[in-house]
Amino acid sequence: MDIDDRAEALASDLGADNEEVKADLQNLLEYDVPIDEAVQSLRRKYGGGGGGAAPAARSIGDVTTEDASVTVTARVLTVGKRTIRYQGDDYTIFEGELADESGRISYTAWTDFGLEPGATITAGNAGVREWEGEPELNLGESTDVTFEDETLSVPYEIGGDASLADLDPGDRGVNVEAVVLEVESRTIDGRDGPTDILSGVLADETARLPFTDWNPHPDVAEGASLRLENCYVREFRGVPSVNLSEFTTVTPLDRAVEVSDAAPRRAVGEAVAEGGAFDVELVGNLLDVRDGSGLIQRCPECNRVIQNGQCRSHGEVDGVDDLRVKAILDDGTGTVTAVLDRDLTEEVYGGTLADALEHARDAMDKEVVADDIAERVVGKEYRVRGVLSVDEYGANLDASEFDLVEEDPGERARALLTEVSA
Structure with a gap:
């Protein structure tokens, strides 16, 4: 909800004049009062409205971003604590998840209610806000938190331990x-x-x-x-x-945590659909080497690739020579741009940066380096490991390993089909 919608809903709930409530709400926000605290303050000012009726009791699965405030009975799954800066002021908040049988919901507590994982509570007059498209409960000074003697059974892990x-x-x-x-x-x-x-x-x-x-x-x-x-x-x-x-x-710890040396292997389409991965292995055919591969120059200030001696951030600069490859990897389920740094590019090229510069001078054309690399890699199958990021510009895999595939392609295809159909 935006400010106008929040004020209109609050005025309707309180039985008060919409413009008056909106003006009061905006005034509080101008003094950096968090919006949920401002709403609760106005509820106190106007006497709760409608005869002071308490917010409706809701199952967590029924709470929506259209709710102004609710009452829920739930189990505390996790409790975190940190300091945030909100509109210029520092606040120590408590945050985590609550759950009942119908679902779970994130919460932020602006007051220390003594919440502990596993406790069953009833939170009356809990504010509701939208956070990343989902409802979140805000527990503030006007929220009444009661610890229940009877433990609520929920189908979720309690305590926050995770891999x-x-x-x-x-x-x-x-x-x-x-x-x-x-x-x-x-x-x-x-x-x-x-x-x-x-x-x-x-x-x-x-x-x-x-x-x-x-x-x-x-x-x-x-x-x-x-x-x-x-x-x-x-x-x-x-x-x-x-x-x-x-x-x-x-x-x-008094023991060493076990670590796998291998990265999880994913189909390209699956990995891209998941939105990225910090450490992933993709296998596919190299279809093309993109422009901006081979010999490039970087800005000495920000390390961005420059064009014609011009950096987008620092203007005209003396570029620093470098090598890279931007290659299109395809496995039949999707495509991704694999980006190789200088070390991996030198391995693929079969020479150093100095060799590449000499090659370009002899040919009087720096594009010969990218052309030579393309002749070596295009049409072959590679295993690429690295960090996959997906944004509005597409999917890019910053490679840490880049190896020619020598395993049986039929066996790999059968393994891929098994993984996709699982």
Whole structure:
């Protein structure tokens, strides 16, 4: 709902003048009051409206984004805690999922109600907002949370423990056990100025995912096997990314977390439809080498590819020579552009960057390098492993491995058909 719709629904519920309620709501928002808190404040101001009737009791599966507020009885599945900045102010919030037999729903609590995973609660006068197209409950000062003695049975796991492969963007209050494969310390331009963070790659036996530690924990070190409690998951380049906050608990494990060396193999169409993957293996035929392959030049400031000495961000620059390949991979279910960096391109080309520059000078044409690469790879079948991202510009696989397929194609086709039909 937008502000006008929210004000109209609230005025109708309260039996108050629509324009008066809208003006009051806009006034509160101008003072950076969160909208759900503003709505509850107006409910108190107007006496609840309609004789002060309590919000309707709803099953979670029946809550929609059209609801202003509801009362639900549910089991707490997860509880996360972190600090956010909302309209200029910092808030410590509690967040996670609630569930009953009809479904589950995300929540954000702006007050510490003492929620714990497994508890059964009744949340009266819980605000409803739309979050990424789905309803979410907002528990604020006007929400009445009661802990029930009788435990509600729900068909969902309680506590937040998950493998990396099970994580989705939007998950909150999750716990994982993983090994730190890669980690680096960086200084970024944060909301309060220069901020030190850690970023890298986590892995378990199911998957590998990127992570960011916004409040660097000393135990987050390369090779460490850790239990990470109270993490939240965002989307990063189309894939889930694990985020650690100041409230995340990091505990070294007394065992090594098992990690698979192989990436999950997917059909191209399936992988693209899933929206991306941080570590995936695709197999297909190389149909073409795209423009922008072979010898290229990059901006020395931002590393973007430049054209005719011009960078889109930094204007005229002295370009830095580099090599890459952008190749169309097709397996019959879909296509993807496989992007090879300098190291992989040198392997395919059979020479170094210096060799490629000399080749282009001798021919007086830099395109001969891309043409030579195309002659070597087009029409052959390759196994490509890397990070798949999908956006409005298409599907791109940033390759970390690029190998000519030598396995029996008939056997691979049968395996692919079995996977697709499963």
